[in-house]
Amino acid sequence: MKQIIKVAMPKGRIYKKASALFREAGIQIPDDVDETRKLVIPLPDIGMEFILAKPVDVPTYVEYGVADIGIVGKDVLMEENRDVYELLDLGIARCRMSVIALPDWKPGIQQRVATKYPNVASQFFREHGQQVEVIKLNGSIELAPLIGLADRIVDMVETGQTLKENGLVEMEKIFDITSRLVANRVSYRMKNAEIQAVCDALSKVIRRDEVKQA
Ligand SMILES: Nc1ncnc2c1ncn2[C@@H]1O[C@H](COP(=O)(O)OP(=O)(O)OP(=O)(O)O)[C@@H](O)[C@H]1O
Numbered sequence: 254m255k256q257i258i259k260v261a262m263p264k265g266r267i268y269k270k271a272s273a274l275f276r277e278a279g280i281q282i283p284d285d286v287d288e289t290r291k292l293v294i295p296l297p298d299i300g301m302e303f304i305l306a307k308p309v310d311v312p313t314y315v316e317y318g319v320a321d322i323g324i325v326g327k328d329v330l331m332e333e334n335r336d337v338y339e340l341l342d343l344g345i346a347r348c349r350m351s352v353i354a355l356p357d358w359k360p361g362i363q364q365r366v367a368t369k370y371p372n373v374a375s376q377f378f379r380e381h382g383q384q385v386e387v388i389k390l391n392g393s394i395e396l397a398p399l400i401g402l403a404d405r406i407v408d409m410v411e412t413g414q415t416l417k418e419n420g421l422v423e424m425e426k427i428f429d430i431t432s433r434l435v436a437n438r439v440s441y442r443m444k445n446a447e448i449q450a451v452c453d454a455l456s457k458v459i460r461r462d463e464v465k466q467a
């Protein structure tokens with residue numbers, strides 16, 4: 254008998270792109286799921302149950318096995334470092350993680366870096382032999398250098414519009430980001446046929462050119 258797959262779906266930006274990809278792959282998510290405020294959504298017709306999660310929490314649900322699979326940005330995977338299987342690069346929600354500063358930034362004795370990604374930032378500066386104090390913020394990271402909280406920031410860049418409007422410059426790219434399909438290690442064995450079928454369907458509609466640039 255086919256088993257139901259529990260899918261941790263991130264709300265927000267990624268949901269729109271991921272749901273479009275699922276539909277393109279023939280996984281018919283009903284339209285009303287896009288608007289619902291419900292958090293657990295049984296979808297027996299497509300053999301799934303959606304868990305609508307905060308993006309940063311997706312790897313946690315998958316590691317603990319309360320979701321069998323999930324969709325999550327590479328940025329979150331790098332930051333959270335959870336024990337999950339990365340099955341597929343979906344090539345969606347493309348952006349990059351970069352070091353950003355004011356145009357006149359120069360290395361000083363006291364260096365402070367603000368970011369939503371303290372683990373990624375600490376590792377990057379450690380590997381580059383730079384001693385910095387990392388300050389965790391939860392959003393509007395570009396504010397930090399503008400009002401003197403930090404000298405630099407580590408944040409996401411997509412179109413570059415936010416940097417432009419705030420007079421900031423991208424100094425160095427740390428890594429490219431796309432969303433990934435991840436699985437719980439036990440679920441991947443116990444529900445292998447079902448998970449593999451989702452993987453195969455999605456693989457067929459992933460834009461390979463987009464994945465290659467990552
Ligand atoms: N321009 C962008 N800025 C931030 N994240 C982006 C961008 N483009 C794609 N992404 C991807 O989308 C994910 C963030 O999605 P979203 O903005 O919905 O979540 P969030 O910032 O965690 O949510 P919230 O604003 O509720 O805290 C990132 O983890 C990243 O992989």
Ligand SMILES: O=P(O)(O)OC[C@H]1O[C@H](OP(=O)(O)OP(=O)(O)O)[C@H](O)[C@@H]1O
Binds near residue numbers: 393408409410413416
């Ligand atoms: O290069 P761009 O296309 O301008 O996109 C990048 C911006 O988008 C994200 O912010 P978000 O909208 O998620 O708001 P937040 O700062 O509150 O997290 C990110 O943190 C950048 O600020």
